[in-house]
Amino acid sequence: MKAEKTIICRITEPTKRKKALLIKELSNANGYIRGITNDLYSATKQAMDKYIQKDKIKEQHTYPLFLRNDTFRVEEAKNTKEFDYWAKIPISNVYGGIWVPIKPHEPIKEEHEIKDSKVVWKPYGFELHLSISFEVKPQSPKNILAIDLGERVMAATVSTADNGNPSLYGRDVRGIRRHYAYLRKKLQEKSKSKVKEVKDKESRIIEDRLHNISREIIEKADKQDALIVLGDLKGLGNKDTGKGARINRIANTMPFHKLTKMITYKAKERGIRVIKVSERLSSVTCHRCGSENTDRPTQARFDCNTCGLKNYNADLNGAKNILYRSLAYMAGDGAVVNQPKTKASITKQDYDTEKVLGNSSLNS
Numbered sequence: 238m239k240a241e242k243t244i245i246c247r248i249t250e251p252t253k254r255k256k257a258l259l260i261k262e263l264s265n266a267n268g269y270i271r272g273i274t275n276d277l278y279s280a281t282k283q284a285m286d287k288y289i290q291k292d293k294i295k296e297q298h299t300y301p302l303f304l305r306n307d308t309f310r311v312e313e314a315k316n317t318k319e320f321d322y323w324a325k326i327p328i329s330n331v332y333g334g335i336w337v338p339i340k341p342h343e344p345i346k347e348e349h350e351i352k353d354s355k356v357v358w359k360p361y362g363f364e365l366h367l368s369i370s371f372e373v374k375p376q377s378p379k380n381i382l383a384i385d386l387g388e389r390v391m392a393a394t395v396s397t398a399d400n401g402n403p404s405l406y407g408r409d410v411r412g413i414r415r416h417y418a419y420l421r422k423k424l425q426e427k428s429k430s431k432v433k434e435v436k437d438k439e440s441r442i443i444e445d446r447l448h449n450i451s452r453e454i455i456e457k458a459d460k461q462d463a464l465i466v467l468g469d470l471k472g473l474g475n476k477d478t479g480k481g482a483r484i485n486r487i488a489n490t491m492p493f494h495k496l497t498k499m500i501t502y503k504a505k506e507r508g509i510r511v512i513k514v515s516e517r518l519s520s521v522t523c524h525r526c527g528s529e530n531t532d533r534p535t536q537a538r539f540d541c542n543t544c545g546l547k548n549y550n551a552d553l554n555g556a557k558n559i560l561y562r563s564l565a566y567m568a569g570d571g572a573v574v575n576q577p578k579t580k581a582s583i584t585k586q587d588y589d590t591e592k593v594l595g596n597s598s599l600n601s
């Protein structure tokens with residue numbers, strides 16, 4: 238099975254001449270797609286034509302310099318500690334192109350097949366975004382790991398390989414966001430640039446946390462040979478009920494979409510399958526009886542007025558709902574290895590699936 242990813246490489250300290258050539262080529266590429274200049278390496282013209290729709294060009298936007306995969310090269314740097322690799326970038330009218338030092342955010346391996354890539358201009362310098370294709374062994378899952386996204390803890394997971402205990406990730410994310418929202422508000426009156434500075438700092442911290450959370454979850458799934466089940470956030474935008482509006486507000490303030498994206502692409506890189514199930518009302522539904530007649534005495538606890546489930550761990554309840562819903566999706570052939578073709582409608586009986594898991598210790 239083929240997987241793809243992008244490895245971002247900083248182009249570190251090119252010489253003045255090389256920097257000028259990169260700027261020239263990037264600016265010519267932008268001129269070329271706007272029909273202003275024709276002065277561009279011919280294979281690069283082809284790549285620009287392939288990846289940029291000329292009728293959809295935004296005037297103010299700087300487009301990257303797209304490179305056809307047979308026109309550039311990456312080589313490991315030897316005998317130097319300054320940088321890790323060299324990249325050869327084709328430049329029009331410069332025979333053999335130019336070699337620039339690059340620092341990738343992860344190692345480039347021999348088995349990586351390099352595809353068409355791009356040079357991107359950032360305020361702090363140039364980046365080479367290497368598109369990589371590589372072989373991964375598809376998973377034959379033995380377990381299911383369900384992820385419930387929430388406000389109090391960002392992600393609660395429970396798996397058929399666990400002992401009925403949830404793993405909680407990102408308990409601090411909401412606090413970080415609150416702290417920065419407060420800081421921004423306080424700074425608002427004083428200085429606009431300070432507000433932006435604080436916002437950028439927050440973005441970096443949150444991004445970092447999300448990378449860690451998603452990596453930990455993926456490592457767990459990998460170790461357990463588990464398929465991942467995620468609540469589907471798609472429907473969140475058009476719910477008009479009070480509950481939907483609440484979730485909508487949370488989705489806007491908590492970076493659920495970003496985390497979902499990270500989990501999905503990191504899973505793909507390892508051949509782990511991700512399926513999405515409806516997350517509708519997962520936090521207010523009783524995982525044991527399916528009733529929605531429930532209470533949350535605190536955000537951490539869960540009571541069911543129908544079956545009498547009392548003082549239950551609310552994060553575990555949500556994750557179990559997601560887990561049981563996934564079983565409904567996979568019912569039919571009874572095997573978790575086959576992706577369901579249609580979305581099963583979720584009925585109350587679907588919650589009665591503890592028996593499907595047999596003596597799994599999820600029963601509590």
Ligand SMILES: [Zn+2]
Binds near residue numbers: 543544546
């Ligand atoms: Zn109940």
